[in-house]
Amino acid sequence: MRAGNNALRLLQGLGDTDCDCDLLDLSAPMLERAGQRVGAATTGTVRTIQGDIREVTLPDASYDVVVAAAVLHHLRDDADWESVFTRLYRALAPGGSLWITDLVSHEVPGVHDLMWTRYGAYLSDLGGAAYRDRVFSYIDREDTPRPVTWQLELMRRVGFTDVDILHKNSCFAAFGGVKHG
Numbered sequence: 001m002r003a004g005n006n007a008l009r010l011l012q013g014l015g016d017t018d019c020d021c022d023l024l025d026l027s028a029p030m031l032e033r034a035g036q037r038v039g040a041a042t043t044g045t046v047r048t049i050q051g052d053i054r055e056v057t058l059p060d061a062s063y064d065v066v067v068a069a070a071v072l073h074h075l076r077d078d079a080d081w082e083s084v085f086t087r088l089y090r091a092l093a094p095g096g097s098l099w100i101t102d103l104v105s106h107e108v109p110g111v112h113d114l115m116w117t118r119y120g121a122y123l124s125d126l127g128g129a130a131y132r133d134r135v136f137s138y139i140d141r142e143d144t145p146r147p148v149t150w151q152l153e154l155m156r157r158v159g160f161t162d163v164d165i166l167h168k169n170s171c172f173a174a175f176g177g178v179k180h181g
């Protein structure tokens with residue numbers, strides 16, 4: 001299980017071995033694994049919080065960086081998305097930033113079809129057509145990805161002043177925004 005990858009990459013990128021980290025997930029095994037891996041990479045305090053990002057109380061104006069890795073596409077309706085982005089904005093300290101890496105959909109139907117065809121070809125190369133179909137059927141059942149463009153607009157609406165895209169490749173993107181002081 002590759003739990004906590006983005007927190008680990010962030011610690012490596014910062015070159016700072018004394019960062020406090022809060023790790024949040026619904027799943028206890030995911031948290032346990034991420035806690036071990038991140039705990040080995042920092043001398044700071046590592047807290048695990050088992051709960052639903054839609055409900056957990058986070059301290060106001062406290063975090064320098066929030067990374068949301070492959071999780072927000074599980075959110076369902078617009079109200080969930082808006083409330084979670086608002087919570088994350090509130091939890092950031094002034095000058096703090098939110099960075100999302102996730103599965104995304106697309107606003108323009110033709111672009112969406114093209115990108116999901118590419119993703120399907122990648123999955124087929126990886127594990128064959130049956131594997132591709134299994135992944136697509138899981139996504140249909142369990143996930144509600146949203147376009148990067150839609151999420152960046154929502155970020156601005158909840159208060160982020162500067163938003164930007166780091167990377168996008170077919171249905172996967174890395175993007176985020178900064179909360180000004």
Ligand SMILES: C[S@@+](CC[C@H](N)C(=O)[O-])C[C@H]1O[C@@H](n2cnc3c(N)ncnc32)[C@H](O)[C@@H]1O
Nearest residue numbers: 003004005025026027030052053069070071074
């Ligand atoms: C693909 S895994 C990514 C795990 C981790 N973020 C990482 O990158 O290593 C998706 C995770 O999202 C968690 N999840 C889904 N919905 C959630 C929610 N509403 N609140 C908190 N965690 C959630 C699941 O428990 C699962 O562990």
